[in-house]
Amino acid sequence: MRTVEEHLARVLTLASRLPVEEASVSDGIGRVLGADLVAVVDVPPFDNSAMDGFAVRAADLSPGARLAVVGDIPAGATTVPTVGEGQAARIMTGAPLPPGADAVVPVEQTDQPTGDVALPATVLVAEPVSQGRHVRRRGEDIRAGETGLPAGLRWTAAAASAAVSLGHGSVPLVRRPRVAVLSTGSELVPAGEPLGFGRIPDSNSVLLAGLCRGWGAEVISATAVDDDPDHFRAALAAALSADLVLTSGGVSVGAFEVVRQVVEGDVSFDKVAMQPGKPQASGTLTAPDGRRVPMLGLPGNPVSVFVSAWVYARPLIARLGGWSEAWPSEGLPVVEGWRGPAGRRQFTPVRIGAEGVSPVHRLGSGSHLVVSLALADGLAVVPEDVESVERGDVVEVHRVTAR
Numbered sequence: 156m157r158t159v160e161e162h163l164a165r166v167l168t169l170a171s172r173l174p175v176e177e178a179s180v181s182d183g184i185g186r187v188l189g190a191d192l193v194a195v196v197d198v199p200p201f202d203n204s205a206m207d208g209f210a211v212r213a214a215d216l217s218p219g220a221r222l223a224v225v226g227d228i229p230a231g232a233t234t235v236p237t238v239g240e241g242q243a244a245r246i247m248t249g250a251p252l253p254p255g256a257d258a259v260v261p262v263e264q265t266d267q268p269t270g271d272v273a274l275p276a277t278v279l280v281a282e283p284v285s286q287g288r289h290v291r292r293r294g295e296d297i298r299a300g301e302t303g304l305p306a307g308l309r310w311t312a313a314a315a316s317a318a319v320s321l322g323h324g325s326v327p328l329v330r331r332p333r334v335a336v337l338s339t340g341s342e343l344v345p346a347g348e349p350l351g352f353g354r355i356p357d358s359n360s361v362l363l364a365g366l367c368r369g370w371g372a373e374v375i376s377a378t379a380v381d382d383d384p385d386h387f388r389a390a391l392a393a394a395l396s397a398d399l400v401l402t403s404g405g406v407s408v409g410a411f412e413v414v415r416q417v418v419e420g421d422v423s424f425d426k427v428a429m430q431p432g433k434p435q436a437s438g439t440l441t442a443p444d445g446r447r448v449p450m451l452g453l454p455g456n457p458v459s460v461f462v463s464a465w466v467y468a469r470p471l472i473a474r475l476g477g478w479s480e481a482w483p484s485e486g487l488p489v490v491e492g493w494r495g496p497a498g499r500r501q502f503t504p505v506r507i508g509a510e511g512v513s514p515v516h517r518l519g520s521g522s523h524l525v526v527s528l529a530l531a532d533g534l535a536v537v538p539e540d541v542e543s544v545e546r547g548d549v550v551e552v553h554r555v556t557a558r
């Protein structure tokens with residue numbers, strides 16, 4: 156049996172970062188910036204007021220100075236009056252500072268009322284302000300030509316707003332990984348449909364599709380196929396338009412393991428020292444256009460699918476998308492203990508409470524317990540040489556509730 160690290164290393168050889176393409180700034184949340192983004196414009200683009208008030212010449216001011224008001228400058232103004240000696244212009248936050256003025260006096264520091272009032276003929280300034288006061292200088296955030304955002308940055312709402320401010324409508328982003336999900340099993344029935352004898356709902360395709368979306372992938376298909384090799388072959392051929400194919404089921408040692416029957420040879424079938432998730436298939440398949448498409452064949456038990464997806468599919472998607480593959484964890488105390496298998500690393504679904512962690516179920520390995528899985532906030536990692544976890548022990552826990 157190989158270790159989790161050995162299998163992860165193998166999985167990560169299956170893919171490399173996808174190409175960069177131009178994308179609308181607002182389309183790319185969760186993707187990665189493919190090249191440094193240079194400012195097209197100065198940010199801010201012009202000197203402007205940080206306050207609603209009066210644009211003045213600081214040198215004109217003494218306590219109680221009265222200035223002649225020469226005009227109004229709302230935000231968006233395209234023409235502005237010049238402010239001469241002894242003069243002021245009423246100005247709003249974000250409006251361009253007029254020529255001649257070098258500071259802004261907030262309206263609260265004048266004899267004028269706040270709000271929607273007529274332009275006064277004069278304004279009395281209570282306290283002088285220094286040059287540059289309440290003025291936001293052109294280019295003080297960044298100057299045109301400078302690098303605003305570094306290549307490799309994960310695209311967020313804030314990154315998109317920065318790119319827009321830098322003057323961009325589209326940006327070079329690494330392509331979003333496209334994943335095809337394929338559940339296998341003649342026992343599977345689509346969501347919400349009646350079950351005949353021996354049938355179960357196909358929960359794995361929904362599980363995998365949702366996880367992949369949460370990690371930033373685009374799911375191009377999520378379907379189930381029965382254990383007829385011809386049917387699986389056809390479904391797989393359709394799935395190969397994706398950047399990654401994830402299958403569930405059909406990888407162990409039974410008589411009807413359809414994934415094994417169809418792809419063994421191209422894809423390798425291995426035993427990994429983990430519980431759940433022992434049988435794992437991994438490799439690449441050739442698409443009709445000649446691309447090598449990575450495929451992970453995850454074991455069918457729902458908890459095995461969940462754990463295998465977090466441990467292997469999540470970092471593989473990250474590698475394709477170009478973002479961090481790291482999976483942070485923290486040491487947390489155990490409130491209620493459980494037992495694990497000797498010689499395999501156990502990933503136990505746990506709830507995280509104020510006092511520490513407890514398993515979501517206590518039925519041995521329980522890799523079929525799909526409903527209690529929904530109550531898990533984390534996966535606790537129990538090392539290979541530990542068979543029993545006791546109250547008060549500290550375990551390493553990966554969160555599974557956030558991206």
Ligand SMILES: Nc1nc2c(c(=O)[nH]1)N[C@H]1C(S)=C(S)[C@@H](COP(=O)(O)OP(=O)(O)OC[C@H]3O[C@@H](n4cnc5c(N)ncnc54)[C@H](O)[C@@H]3O)O[C@H]1N2
Pocket residue numbers: 338339340342343355356357358359360379403404405406407408409412431432433434453454455456457459522523
């Ligand atoms: N003789 C042995 N039997 C098994 C071994 C073994 O080493 N020797 N390993 C066990 C382990 S561990 C696992 S995990 C499973 C993996 O089996 P498969 O990947 O071949 O999965 P299936 O047999 O197709 O399904 C397992 C289980 O999961 C249910 N299932 C499958 N697909 C779905 C789905 N889309 N939605 C919901 N539930 C699904 C399926 O009905 C089975 O109950 O093999 C053990 N056996």
Ligand code: MOO
Pocket residue numbers: 429430431432433434454456459520522
């Ligand atoms: O390893 Mo299986 O994945 O226990 O359920």
